[in-house]
Amino acid sequence: MTQTTAGVVELRIPRRAEWVAVARLAVAAVANRLRFSIEEIEDVKLAVAEACTTCILQTDAGDQIEIYCETKEDGLTVRVRSLAGADQPSPLPAEPEPDARGALGIFLIQSLMDSVKHNAGRGTDLVMTKKVSE
């Protein structure tokens, strides 16, 4: 079984709202390879989409979103970060947004995943994990 579930899947999409659905479906397909329940797959899908939305709502966060998924027998780690494409200068360091924008999204990620870590630095960089239940 390890052979069929351990792996790395990397996805890059434009940092624009209309592409988040692609990340959502791809991550659902990745999670589907593990022994997650349908409910857990939905959780992962929403959490990753919220992380992408966070990337999009921030200003000055590059023009791409990278979704890096690492699957193991017992769970999934996903890193979602905004980054500048090769053909664009690096983004300026982002000021944290003063308003509550995105707070609900971050709260959902925290609720739906087993752990979330926010890497400091410019743009968004969230690492989240979810273990397969039982």
Add this chain to the structure above:
Amino acid sequence: MTQTTAGVVELRIPRRAEWVAVARLAVAAVANRLRFSIEEIEDVKLAVAEACTTCILQTDAGDQIEIYCETKEDGLTVRVRSLAGADQPSPLPAEPEPDARGALGIFLIQSLMDSVKHNAGRGTDLVMTKKVSE
């Protein structure tokens, strides 16, 4: 409209059979952003999956598959190629397989897409395009 359909989506999956479904769903989601019909989306899905299968059936083709999608208002270009991951030495040049393995897959890609180009070199490297009808 150009704003919502022009973009680059890159996906890397392990070069193993169980991950092709992820490529298939991600590419279907990408194609869904264009004005393709449901039938055309199914065509793109199958063609890209066949290209991934070609990568997998070849020996000595690295440990990853890269799917690079470029969408424009009027159509989609997808490059599917096998490649060695960062943590693995480059693959040896692959001998063309002597048997017919994969012939049906290549035939399907040619039938379902508007154009297919096979880049010479080691491993698999297919570039295929499909235009939105009308």
Add this chain to the structure above:
Amino acid sequence: MDIKVSVREAPGHAYVVELSGEIDVYTSPKVKDAITELIDRGHYNLVINLGNVRYIDSTGLGVLIGGLKRVREHGGSVNLVCTNPQIKKIFDITGLVKIFGIFDDEDSAMKALV
């Protein structure tokens, strides 16, 4: 991967906003526009039917919350129709279940408006 929005008048000066599809960062502006237009036209008693919504994210929730805030300023209210367990769960987790009336069908949501 898309949203359909249909608005219709119901007996008793209420309006039903029927949504179907997925409400996310891309599609929620369309939902917001429909709700904002109704409120701008002076309709403050709304039933938002999420019966055919397969997915909602924080931006979608934000739109619903925004709508509720505005109609409340005019003494109105928003009731939701929702049966999808995954979506109900999202309302539970966020505590929004306490600020919206959530019903299994349009009839009950409508009756509870008055």
Add this chain to the structure above:
Amino acid sequence: MDIKVSVREAPGHAYVVELSGEIDVYTSPKVKDAITELIDRGHYNLVINLGNVRYIDSTGLGVLIGGLKRVREHGGSVNLVCTNPQIKKIFDITGLVKIFGIFDDEDSAMKALV
């Protein structure tokens, strides 16, 4: 993203292989195993029901072709049940529509075996 295979005996020494899900490079070995086992046990008249198959790729077609070749060596045949237009199209494009009997339902596929 998965395949379910169920095999059952039908009147007249025929066997039905009912598939549901997606037949691709990952799942087709499972289909191949089921068909191979039937043929190894001496069953050469098969109906393969693709009624609930949403997707088939070249490896799946290869498995069906391989099965057909083997049963034909014993004077048997394979009839397919298929209604999904996208999958029918794949049989058309590849010309496989000429080598398989393709039917809209299991009854017709079964009758045509004899």
